[in-house]
Amino acid sequence: MTTTLRLGIAGLGTVGVGVMRIVAAHADLLARRTGREIAVTAVSARERGRDRGIDLSAHAWEDDAVALARRDDVDIFVELIGGEDGVARAAVEAAIDAGKHVVTANKAMLAVHGHALAERAEAAGVALRFEAAVAGGIPCIKALSEGLAGNRIKRVMGVMNGTCNYILTRMEDAGLPYDTVFAEAHALGYLEADPQLDVGGIDAAHKLALLAALAYGTRVDFEGVAIEGIERVSIADIRHAADLGFRIKLLGVAQMTGRGLEARMAPCLVPAKSPLGQLQGATNMVVLDGDAVGQIVLRGAGAGEGPTASAVMADVADIARGTRMPVFGQPAGTLARPFRATAGTPSPYYLRMDLHDKPGALAKIAACLGEAGISIDRMRQYDHAETVAPVLIVTHKAARASLDEAIESMGRTGVLAGDPVALRIETLAV
Ligand SMILES: NC(=O)C1=CN([C@@H]2O[C@H](COP(=O)(O)OP(=O)(O)OC[C@H]3O[C@@H](n4cnc5c(N)ncnc54)[C@H](O)[C@@H]3O)[C@@H](O)[C@H]2O)C=CC1
Ligand SMILES: N[C@@H](CC=O)C(=O)O
Ligand code: NA
Numbered sequence: 226m227t228t229t230l231r232l233g234i235a236g237l238g239t240v241g242v243g244v245m246r247i248v249a250a251h252a253d254l255l256a257r258r259t260g261r262e263i264a265v266t267a268v269s270a271r272e273r274g275r276d277r278g279i280d281l282s283a284h285a286w287e288d289d290a291v292a293l294a295r296r297d298d299v300d301i302f303v304e305l306i307g308g309e310d311g312v313a314r315a316a317v318e319a320a321i322d323a324g325k326h327v328v329t330a331n332k333a334m335l336a337v338h339g340h341a342l343a344e345r346a347e348a349a350g351v352a353l354r355f356e357a358a359v360a361g362g363i364p365c366i367k368a369l370s371e372g373l374a375g376n377r378i379k380r381v382m383g384v385m386n387g388t389c390n391y392i393l394t395r396m397e398d399a400g401l402p403y404d405t406v407f408a409e410a411h412a413l414g415y416l417e418a419d420p421q422l423d424v425g426g427i428d429a430a431h432k433l434a435l436l437a438a439l440a441y442g443t444r445v446d447f448e449g450v451a452i453e454g455i456e457r458v459s460i461a462d463i464r465h466a467a468d469l470g471f472r473i474k475l476l477g478v479a480q481m482t483g484r485g486l487e488a489r490m491a492p493c494l495v496p497a498k499s500p501l502g503q504l505q506g507a508t509n510m511v512v513l514d515g516d517a518v519g520q521i522v523l524r525g526a527g528a529g530e531g532p533t534a535s536a537v538m539a540d541v542a543d544i545a546r547g548t549r550m551p552v553f554g555q556p557a558g559t560l561a562r563p564f565r566a567t568a569g570t571p572s573p574y575y576l577r578m579d580l581h582d583k584p585g586a587l588a589k590i591a592a593c594l595g596e597a598g599i600s601i602d603r604m605r606q607y608d609h610a611e612t613v614a615p616v617l618i619v620t621h622k623a624a625r626a627s628l629d630e631a632i633e634s635m636g637r638t639g640v641l642a643g644d645p646v647a648l649r650i651e652t653l654a655v
């Protein structure tokens with residue numbers, strides 16, 4: 226057996242502790258599979274004395290993650306701190322400049338700085354791997370960059386935020402309010418340090434941007450993803466969607482169209498009985514369409530200690546075996562500049578609104594839709610409050626821009642008693 230592969234782990238939270246546990250529990254198995262002993266030599270976190278339920282006595286401690294990244298006894302710097310900038314990025318850059326391989330779960334950093342970091346790592350001749358950053362334990366980076374290397378990718382789609390899927394399914398199944406379910410997700414270690422990244426759809430968009438770069442050979446283009454979060458989805462929407470035979474999922478789609486790359490992350494209605502509709506809890510699903518392979522569907526845990534640490538260790542094992550490849554599947558210098566689609570593909574929409582209960586209100590709403598060229602497929606009026614009438618409209622296929630135009634004119638009619646909720650009904654859903 227060759228020399229020990231030495232890990233320096235920065236960040237000992239949910240994922241960092243999970244990695245420490247796998248290295249300890251599976252030392253023999255990892256050594257057999259990779260041909261090298263894998264050991265943690267040094268660690269760093271914010272609070273040294275915190276009880277994490279693991280023994281740190283055999284590892285050197287660094288208060289400063291950048292110092293950890295530069296240590297002579299570290300071969301792979303494992304960045305599990307998080308955050309787009311700050312110490313995580315500084316330490317990753319320091320590790321690369323010191324000639325260390327890097328494994329990270331940090332999608333926020335990669336979605337914004339991924340291209341620059343890839344150029345830096347490739348120039349330094351070190352690996353920069355990020356399986357844990359997208360859909361947690363699901364090996365989707367490996368599937369796309371290795372398993373589907375012989376395919377032109379037609380579409381990447383999926384549910385990629387465990388927190389949002391947990392919240393949406395628990396609210397529906399247990400009839401629990403948002404705040405209770407949110408607290409549960411927090412206790413389970415699913416949430417980002419800033420939970421707005423989760424519920425605002427930003428974390429899932431980070432992941433979609435990374436997958437799109439790998440799929441289409443472009444520089445990571447997080448700014449090009451149209452993002453909507455789940456904050457405005459209410460228990461009423463979840464119930465109305467169920468009545469119509471749908472479930473609401475935070476769904477991402479990246480597809481190359483004749484108009485350029487369309488990338489969007491938004492809550493959508495998907496058929497309740499479809500595999501996507503059936504996804505429960507923090508489970509993620511990544512659907513990849515290749516011209517040769519057809520469609521493949523990957524499903525598994527998208528967040529939490531064990532699943533995320535499992536993905537970190539997959540990257541560590543690859544480096545231990547000597548596997549080397551460009552960060553985004555092809556050399557960074559050959560990645561194209563992104564070519565964004567100017568408009569998204571039309572689809573039917575679910576539109577829920579509260580109207581002031583006055584004669585002619587519904588007619589005004591229908592007129593706004595008609596003037597924007599949108600035709601109504603179905604319409605329902607739900608139980609009245611005294612002066613407010615809740616109305617649900619399902620449209621035929623419409624462009625989002627036309628729908629927004631219609632909603633704007635509805636606002637000018639004075640019949641709306643609040644902002645309407647507009648959700649795409651995803652016709653591509655698996
Ligand atoms: N929790 C999850 O299910 C998943 C998390 N990730 C990503 O993994 C990374 C870590 O996430 P978690 O473990 O959930 O976070 P966490 O908040 O549980 O842990 C973060 C750790 O970083 C440490 N830290 C903070 N500032 C530091 C500093 N200046 N120097 C050294 N250490 C510092 C904290 O002390 C803590 O130990 C993030 O990038 C996150 O987006 C990715 C996939 C799933
Ligand atoms: N906060 C994220 C963690 C994994 O990436 C999620 O909920 O999916
Ligand atoms: Na993954």
